[in-house]
Amino acid sequence: MQALVVIDVQKDFCPEGALAVPGGEAIVQGINSLMAEVDAVILTQDWHPAGHSSFASSHPGRAPYEVIEMPYGPQVLWPDHCIQGSLGAQFHGTLQAERADLILRKGYNPAIDSYSAFFENDHETPTGLEGYLRSRGIDRLLMVGLATDFCVAYSALDGARLGFDVEVREDLCRAIDLDGSLAQARAHMREAGVVLA
Ligand code: VGL
Numbered sequence: 001m002q003a004l005v006v007i008d009v010q011k012d013f014c015p016e017g018a019l020a021v022p023g024g025e026a027i028v029q030g031i032n033s034l035m036a037e038v039d040a041v042i043l044t045q046d047w048h049p050a051g052h053s054s055f056a057s058s059h060p061g062r063a064p065y066e067v068i069e070m071p072y073g074p075q076v077l078w079p080d081h082c083i084q085g086s087l088g089a090q091f092h093g094t095l096q097a098e099r100a101d102l103i104l105r106k107g108y109n110p111a112i113d114s115y116s117a118f119f120e121n122d123h124e125t126p127t128g129l130e131g132y133l134r135s136r137g138i139d140r141l142l143m144v145g146l147a148t149d150f151c152v153a154y155s156a157l158d159g160a161r162l163g164f165d166v167e168v169r170e171d172l173c174r175a176i177d178l179d180g181s182l183a184q185a186r187a188h189m190r191e192a193g194v195v196l197a
């Protein structure tokens with residue numbers, strides 16, 4: 001059984017959004033088309049409370065894209081984005097969100113960011129996705145979405161580490177690419193046995 005896992009295709013990650021990923025909207029039609037080819041469709045939604053600890057605005061004197069040390073390790077500080085219930089947190093308007101079996105929200109813990117669909121950034125607090133997939137008998141994951149080098153890569157790496165067969169369709173992803181983060185994410189995914197297609 002194969003699931004399509006669509007990572008964070010939300011307005012704030014598309015042009016004019018708070019954390020726009022270049023070309024973010026260009027992948028939506030292709031993602032919609034893939035939905036018919038899999039056994040299950042799962043969408044993730046970045047879903048932060050106002051004042052989230054990953055926002056630069058929550059750290060006086062800090063600017064977006066600086067890196068700070070958090071109890072769980074280094075954390076990039078982001079512009080405020082994907083605030084629960086806001087317009088920017090909505091899925092891109094043309095994404096066929098009604099076809100989703102599951103919508104998984106993440107990043108709701110005020111103190112910990114959550115790039116991965118499986119674990120928060122402490123790498124141990126689970127989101128519940130692993131149990132959902134296993135109880136449905138899903139063993140193969142096709143991953144697409146935003147951003148390649150953050151939420152897609154973290155999700156792919158965790159999925160591979162948990163024993164799922166993971167393929168990332170790079171043509172249906174777009175990257176932020178901060179200081180070589182895309183090259184690094186691709187190398188890590190390859191090492192972990194993720195298929196980059
Ligand atoms: C993401 C930065 C902050 C992502 C989410 O979806 O890749 N990146 N929050």
Ligand code: ZN
Pocket residue numbers: 046047048054081082107
């Ligand atoms: Zn976020």
